[in-house]
Structures are given as structure tokens and as C-alpha cells.
Amino acid sequence: MNIELKSIKIGDLLQGYINDPCNGVYAYGGKLNVRPPYQREFRYDTKQQQAVVETIMKGFPLNTMYWSVVDGNRFEMIDGQQRTLSICGFYQHEFNIVDKDRGVLYFGNLTKEEKDKFLDYELTVYFCSGTDKEKLDWFRVINIAGEKLLDQELRNAVYVGPFVSDARRYFSKNQCAAYKVGSDYMTGKLEEQAYLQTILGWAARHDGITEASPIDKYMALHQHDPNASKLWAYYMQVMTWVKSTFSVYRREMKGLDWGAMFDEFGNNMYDTDKLEEEIKRLMGDDEIMRKSGIYRYVLSGDLRDLNFRTFGNRMKRQAYERQNGICIICGKHFEIEEMEADHIKPWREGGTTVPENCQMLCRQCNRTKGGK
Known part of the structure; x- marks a missing residue:
């Protein structure tokens, strides 16, 4: 330099x-x-x-x-x-x-x-x-x-060049095309390049770029492209899929990693009416704390996409004393700091976060048990 x-x-x-x-x-x-x-x-x-x-x-x-x-x-x-x-x-x-x-x-x-x-x-x-x-x-x-x-x-x-110039036309200008199409689903300020950075990250992952700085690599590869039409086409694919898959818009949809969901689930067929019924039911479930995770969950079925209510310190202490500090699974004694609260009846079976549904397990047993 x-x-x-x-x-x-x-x-x-x-x-x-x-x-x-x-x-x-x-x-x-x-x-x-x-x-x-x-x-x-x-x-x-x-x-x-x-x-x-x-x-x-x-x-x-x-x-x-x-x-x-x-x-x-x-x-x-x-x-x-x-x-x-x-x-x-x-x-x-x-x-x-x-x-x-x-x-x-x-x-x-x-x-x-x-x-x-x-x-x-x-x-x-x-x-x-x-x-x-x-x-x-x-x-x-x-x-x-x-x-x-x-x-x-x-x-x-x-990485200045025709690609950046055209990409900014789509993703960085006031009232740009990307804003008109997807402002309900994107976060950040246009003038701070938030939309552009997001879609570049999606596109780099979509193309299998695994470098430590995937956006930098993607821009280096495309710096001298005559335009950003391929990037725009991918963004439109993602937005079209989101809108056709989830028929009812909710504010929890704003800012999700739609690129990742499209890449993973975009080729699957879904009954959109059933998806909406399940989303509506889950939105009303007080056990789920992070409602935005529902959208990936209904596609993946992976409980890790959800955030559940947790047992408070009082409920943990009550269960610990009730069990005399004994882990329900392995039968060994532990200090309370060495244990974790678990739902006796899992969430999928209707279990809720109440004192009578709380049991204390040692860390190893709780993490090998899995599920809610």
C-alpha cells in the first residue's frame, strides 16, 4: 500500500x-x-x-x-x-x-x-x-x-465498478426497487447500505462462498460484471418465495434471514393454509418467547428455532429441594449451580413452564436428553 x-x-x-x-x-x-x-x-x-x-x-x-x-x-x-x-x-x-x-x-x-x-x-x-x-x-x-x-x-x-454502481441503484437509493419490494421484510437504513450488505451476504452463501469474509469475496468476483442483474434476480426469488409461502404478514417477519430459509426450504412444497394455521396457533402460545423463530420452525420442525419460557430461580430452588439435589436421570447428587431446569412434560406434548412441571437435571443429562 x-x-x-x-x-x-x-x-x-x-x-x-x-x-x-x-x-x-x-x-x-x-x-x-x-x-x-x-x-x-x-x-x-x-x-x-x-x-x-x-x-x-x-x-x-x-x-x-x-x-x-x-x-x-x-x-x-x-x-x-x-x-x-x-x-x-x-x-x-x-x-x-x-x-x-x-x-x-x-x-x-x-x-x-x-x-x-x-x-x-x-x-x-x-x-x-x-x-x-x-x-x-x-x-x-x-x-x-x-x-x-x-x-x-x-x-x-x-470494489468500485459497474457492479457496485448498479447494485446501489437497486438496493441503496431512496425508494429503490428493493425497498418497494421488500421493506416489510428487511431492516436497516438504505443510505447506510444495510439492504445491500444483507443481500450480498445472502448471495455469497447461496453461491457457496465460505471464506472468512464472504461478502468481500463475492464483490471481488463480481466487481467487473456489467451490472447487478443476477443479484437482483436472486433477491426477487427470495421475496417472491416468502410472500407466496406465508400468506399473512406479521411484524415478526421483519429482519429474518430469508435468504437462508429460501436456500434450505425453497424447493419444498407446502400447504400454505396449514402453515398459516400452525403459525397462528404458535403465535398464541405463551410458552414461546421469540415469536420470530416460528417461521423457520414451521419449515424445519427443529425446536432449536424456538425460544421458550424459562423456569425462574424460585421454581428451580423448589424443584431442587424437592429432589434433595438428586438428578432424576442419573441419580447422582449435585449442587444447584451444577444443574439445569427441565420440563417434565415436554412442550410438544402440552407441557408448560409451571412449578409442578419442573425437574432438575445435571447438565450432562439435560443436554443429552434434548427436547422440550
């Missing part, structure tokens, strides 16, 4: 500045992409923009910026987008600052000395170049305007 620290005058930064909704935002003689596809979907408010300009006019230092070297003569903004847009916006009279003695000031009515001071101000910029892994490791330790980039934002910065 090569990291070079340079000073860039604002006057040089402003050369060739354009901010076009269709063609993007460029500065530094057209060589700097100020808003590459992975950048965050927010911008400073007027007060924050004014603070940037006032910092410059007072000669105080701005936070260090980070540019990624695309090749020897092209760069992408990693950190500093909002400060750069504030600088350029003030230069183009998009907002003003307020002087307590002189009132409203735009760049155009500054004195020549003030203009020169503004244009000659030197920004501190780290130019970062290296392999994708080296960039990712570097970006993970830098601080972005007081708050660290989230993991998916870092990945977007490293």
Missing part, C-alpha cells in the same frame, strides 16, 4: 469543477471524481457548509481528506466529499457566510485579499494506492469526518 501526503490548493481543486446530475461531480481539472458511486447519500446542511468556509477564512486546518488513486492521473474521493462540495458551492455563490460587521458575504463580494486567501488555502490530502485488500485494510482504520465508514461503505469504495 502506498500512501502519499500532499497539499492541494483550493484554487487547483476548483479547476474544471462541474456538478451535473447526469454526468457526476468532478474537480481538480476533471481528474477527481468527487462523488463516485459508493459515496454516502447525504450532504451537509447550510450551517455545516458555512462552518467549512469560515474555517478556511480563519486559516484554521480542515480535517485530512483521502483520495484513491485510480491510475496515475485519475482519483476518486474517499473522504472529504462534503467539505469539497461546500468549498465549490461557496465559490459558485450557492450559499453565503455572515459577517457580524459586514453582513451577508458571497465569494463574489469578498475583498481581493480574502479571495486570494481562500484560493491559496492548502488542503491536506492523502493519496492512497495499492491492491483492493490493502485499500480495504486502510479504509477500515481511517476516520471519516468523525464517524467511521460502515463495512459495506468500505467495500463499495474498494
Whole structure:
């Protein structure tokens, strides 16, 4: 990894500045992409923009910026987008600052000395170049305007290309297609790349990627794909399956690992009416504490997908004293701390979490017994 620290005058930064909704935002003689596809979907408010300009006019230092070297003569903004847009916006009279003695000031009515001071101000910029892994490791330790980039934002910065650009169109924009299709089933903020990170994780697992960082591997493999249509198609498969399998929506469905359930159970045939009857019954069962686990349980039949009510300390002590500290299964004596509470009549047979249905077993017997 090569990291070079340079000073860039604002006057040089402003050369060739354009901010076009269709063609993007460029500065530094057209060589700097100020808003590459992975950048965050927010911008400073007027007060924050004014603070940037006032910092410059007072000669105080701005936070260090980070540019990624695309090749020897092209760069992408990693950190500093909002400060750069504030600088350029003030230069183009998009907002003003307020002087307590002189009132409203735009760049155009500054004195020549003030203009020169503004244009000659030197920004501190780290130019970062290296392999994708080296960039990712570097970006993970830098601080972005007081708050660290989230993991998916870092990945977007490293694996930039047509795949990321198209994937963000589907999964990261306000009111994007993924939000319209699956917002009831997804959690997290679009602008923080939560949807994109989730679906990338699903897709990596679906493709059998087992590396320690499966999303990184998936993005590296697809970085130069012309689009993200395959990723979008998989997401649509998952959402279509969820909606057709579970006919009634409940809030407990939001944020579940639907990708994993689709991969495991998506090829099975189910009587959706019977599934709904079973879900409804289980939702009304006070013994089940984690209702969201019901959805996987009705497909898997695995009790580990459910969370049951547990016996309180008082009920455990009562059962322990009743048994004189003897494990019901192995017949050996244990201290209470060495034992675990168990349902005498399992949940599947209608057992409930009440004192008369509590027995104490040693840890080994309880964990080999299994079931509720």
C-alpha cells in the first residue's frame, strides 16, 4: 500500500469543477471524481457548509481528506466529499457566510485579499494506492469526518465498478426497487447500505462462498460484471418465495434471514393454509418467547428455532429441594449451580413452564436428553 501526503490548493481543486446530475461531480481539472458511486447519500446542511468556509477564512486546518488513486492521473474521493462540495458551492455563490460587521458575504463580494486567501488555502490530502485488500485494510482504520465508514461503505469504495454502481441503484437509493419490494421484510437504513450488505451476504452463501469474509469475496468476483442483474434476480426469488409461502404478514417477519430459509426450504412444497394455521396457533402460545423463530420452525420442525419460557430461580430452588439435589436421570447428587431446569412434560406434548412441571437435571443429562 502506498500512501502519499500532499497539499492541494483550493484554487487547483476548483479547476474544471462541474456538478451535473447526469454526468457526476468532478474537480481538480476533471481528474477527481468527487462523488463516485459508493459515496454516502447525504450532504451537509447550510450551517455545516458555512462552518467549512469560515474555517478556511480563519486559516484554521480542515480535517485530512483521502483520495484513491485510480491510475496515475485519475482519483476518486474517499473522504472529504462534503467539505469539497461546500468549498465549490461557496465559490459558485450557492450559499453565503455572515459577517457580524459586514453582513451577508458571497465569494463574489469578498475583498481581493480574502479571495486570494481562500484560493491559496492548502488542503491536506492523502493519496492512497495499492491492491483492493490493502485499500480495504486502510479504509477500515481511517476516520471519516468523525464517524467511521460502515463495512459495506468500505467495500463499495474498494470494489468500485459497474457492479457496485448498479447494485446501489437497486438496493441503496431512496425508494429503490428493493425497498418497494421488500421493506416489510428487511431492516436497516438504505443510505447506510444495510439492504445491500444483507443481500450480498445472502448471495455469497447461496453461491457457496465460505471464506472468512464472504461478502468481500463475492464483490471481488463480481466487481467487473456489467451490472447487478443476477443479484437482483436472486433477491426477487427470495421475496417472491416468502410472500407466496406465508400468506399473512406479521411484524415478526421483519429482519429474518430469508435468504437462508429460501436456500434450505425453497424447493419444498407446502400447504400454505396449514402453515398459516400452525403459525397462528404458535403465535398464541405463551410458552414461546421469540415469536420470530416460528417461521423457520414451521419449515424445519427443529425446536432449536424456538425460544421458550424459562423456569425462574424460585421454581428451580423448589424443584431442587424437592429432589434433595438428586438428578432424576442419573441419580447422582449435585449442587444447584451444577444443574439445569427441565420440563417434565415436554412442550410438544402440552407441557408448560409451571412449578409442578419442573425437574432438575445435571447438565450432562439435560443436554443429552434434548427436547422440550
